[in-house]
Amino acid sequence: MPKVDLDAIPQANRTGYPAPHGEVLAGRWYRRLGPHTGLTQLAPTHVVLKPGAWSSQRHWHDDEDEMLVMIAGEAVLIEDHHRTIVRPGDICTWPKGTGNGHHLINESEADCVFVAIGSGAASAGGYSDIDMMWRADGSYVHKDGRPYPNTGRPA
Amino acid sequence: MPKVDLDAIPQANRTGYPAPHGEVLAGRWYRRLGPHTGLTQLAPTHVVLKPGAWSSQRHWHDDEDEMLVMIAGEAVLIEDHHRTIVRPGDICTWPKGTGNGHHLINESEADCVFVAIGSGAASAGGYSDIDMMWRADGSYVHKDGRPYPNTGRPA
Numbered sequence: 001m002p003k004v005d006l007d008a009i010p011q012a013n014r015t016g017y018p019a020p021h022g023e024v025l026a027g028r029w030y031r032r033l034g035p036h037t038g039l040t041q042l043a044p045t046h047v048v049l050k051p052g053a054w055s056s057q058r059h060w061h062d063d064e065d066e067m068l069v070m071i072a073g074e075a076v077l078i079e080d081h082h083r084t085i086v087r088p089g090d091i092c093t094w095p096k097g098t099g100n101g102h103h104l105i106n107e108s109e110a111d112c113v114f115v116a117i118g119s120g121a122a123s124a125g126g127y128s129d130i131d132m133m134w135r136a137d138g139s140y141v142h143k144d145g146r147p148y149p150n151t152g153r154p155a
Numbered sequence: 156m157p158k159v160d161l162d163a164i165p166q167a168n169r170t171g172y173p174a175p176h177g178e179v180l181a182g183r184w185y186r187r188l189g190p191h192t193g194l195t196q197l198a199p200t201h202v203v204l205k206p207g208a209w210s211s212q213r214h215w216h217d218d219e220d221e222m223l224v225m226i227a228g229e230a231v232l233i234e235d236h237h238r239t240i241v242r243p244g245d246i247c248t249w250p251k252g253t254g255n256g257h258h259l260i261n262e263s264e265a266d267c268v269f270v271a272i273g274s275g276a277a278s279a280g281g282y283s284d285i286d287m288m289w290r291a292d293g294s295y296v297h298k299d300g301r302p303y304p305n306t307g308r309p310a
Contacts, residue, residue, distance in 0.1 A: 002247040002257060003232060003239050038250035041220035041274035042197070046246065065196035069224040069270050071244045077158060084158050088243075089226045091201065091270060092157040093192035102157060115224050115246060117272055119196035 006046060009036050017057065018140055018148040021130055027053030027106075034120070043120035048113050049075060049106040055116070057130055058101035063123035066094040066116065068104075073112030075104040080128065086114075096121070101128030161201060164191050172212065173295055173303040176285055182208030182261075189275070198275035203268050204230060204261040210271070212285055213256035218278035221249040221271065223259075228267030230259040235283065241269075251276070256283030 011029040015022040027050030034043050049055060058078060070090045077084040077092060079102045086092060086104065094102055106112045126133045132148065134140050140148040166184040170177040182205030189198050204210060213233060225245045232239040232247060234257045241247060241259060249257055261267045281288045286297050295303040 001237070001239070002234065002249055003241060004246045004248060006246070033246065033248065037248035039220045039222065039248050041251065041276055042222055042272060044222060044246070065194045067194065067197055067199060067272070069226065071224065071226070079157065082156070084156070086158060089268065091159045091161070091188065091199070093159060093188065093194050093199070094157055095193035096196065113244065117197060119274065121196055
């Protein structure tokens with residue numbers, strides 16, 4: 001059915017980030033919708049951020065567009081030199097290759113819910129605030145190119 | 156700014172559908188977000204459906220994935236043999252090439268608001284309920300291939 005049965009898709013809060021960079025994601029509960037819906041040209045993720053949780057480390061994608069539609073609650077969008085409150089009905093867009101990292105932090109007392117959509121294009125990318133970047137194969141490396149051990153795909 | 160300033164983007168209710176197929180879209184007010192945001196791999200449209208308005212003629216895309224996030228109000232999703240109420244927070248997904256046409260009709264007394272996202276892939280497509288289809292160049296033709304006069308891009 002085209003209307004996604006969210007309750008039928010398990011939520012996960014795992015991350016491939018090497019320690020300790022994933023600790024801030026413990027309250028990020030997500031469902032990857034692509035595998036359950038048959039979409040191959042769009043890569044949507046349904047996300048619930050518990051109070052205090054981050055959507056990700058602050059990052060950008062070199063070669064993949066991203067966008068977000070806020071559904072419930074509110075979060076703070078953080079970028080270079082900007083903080084922006086994002087509320088239900090708000091839409092955020094991040095064209096590939098900006099080099100200006102973004103993430104959302106739920107600084108409120110209630111859950112917030114959004115859908116993030118990527119194009120699914122293979123892409124490397126960077127993190128603004130930590131000594132990490134990722135390669136198009138999904139591996140994490142330090143900014144000088146040394147690999148992080150035991151990491152998975154970007155999250 | 157990544158948070159889209161919707162008020163700065165004019166709404167339109169025009170359609171390229173040949174008459175009379177566009178009459179049901181008079182209460183569909185949309186903003187194409189791609190040109191205003193720099194996205195090239197995602198093609199989002201912010202849509203307000205007034206009471207009674209249709210999102211489109213019932214259609215599918217041969218080669219383009221589509222999805223929708225409902226923000227406010229409610230509408231009925233209509234497909235072959237199914238009617239589904241879509242409410243805020245609901246997500247609908249339409250993988251390319253299903254051949255099962257879909258559209259939303261606002262049968263309520265209030266506006267409904269959603270974001271529809273396509274991949275932007277060039278695609279032909281078909282309409283379920285009328286003698287029309289479109290070609291990948293955006294032109295409308297009858298199902299026997301005869302062109303419609305004076306038409307624009309699919310809507």
